[in-house]
Amino acid sequence: MKRTAFFISDGTGITVEALGRSLLGQFEHTEFVYVIKPFVDTVEKAERLVAQINEVANLDGIRPVVVDTIVDKKVREALRNANAFTLDIFSTFLAPLEEELGSASSYSVGKSHSIKEDDKVYKDRIDSVHYAIDNDDGGRTRHYDKADIILIGPSRSGKTPTCLYMALQFGIRAANYPLTEEDFEYGELPKALKQHKHKLYGLTIDPMRLAAIRNERKPDSRYASMKQCDQEVAEAELLYQRYGIPYINTTHFSIEEISTRMMDEAGIERRAAPK
16 A cells, blocks of 8 residues: 655654654555655645645545644644644644643744754754764764774765764764775784774674675775675674674664764763764
8 A cells, every 4th residue: 555644844854753653664465655745834735735745635535644743833733734644643642741741832833943042952963963974984083082982894884974974963073984904814803993892893794785885885896895795794704703893784774873873882972862
């Protein structure tokens, strides 16, 4: 079955998309086409969107699913005119929370993503992103003393995107170092890593998947050959085991899962809430 799902927000849409994808991802036998609609913050915008939703319902022959985090009651009421199954996140939870806390909600748009003056959490996230970029691919090993975690692994095993995700989402200073043939030849940790062994976390990957990724970058090269990928993955795992370095196979995990699993196992506390 195929359904269209609208994720609607009066802010950036980041929160509603994360919630919506998490909810709808539980239904494996339904294929969803996602439509993200941020900054729906007036009745006029809501009415135009209702027309679009109704058009999709007519074309699909089945009503879309709508997940929204709209704060303004008038905008929410306008959306109710759509021919859709609606999950209204805020109205579902705000009223019970107001009753429990004995306090009225501020009903402020974009509250969770606003930047406050001297916001240390926001600064941590930005500084961490700069750190991840500056310390990508073994670029500046002299700054490893400032790292919260150092990812190591064969080239293209997922180190860079994982570092950037941890930086942007959680304010974690993550560096990464690519293991090369020379490292495997000596069978030892590179000198730059030895003194930071307690911060190391290894990545491994299915050799066939690694070969496919490398072929996108350098087709038909030795670098992308199955033999080379097999060898590098095997050598990397031997190195992890020899030095007692924890590692994770990235083949079937998303970046979100890789990051949170590593942070949990390494005991690294988040400096920022996910955005």
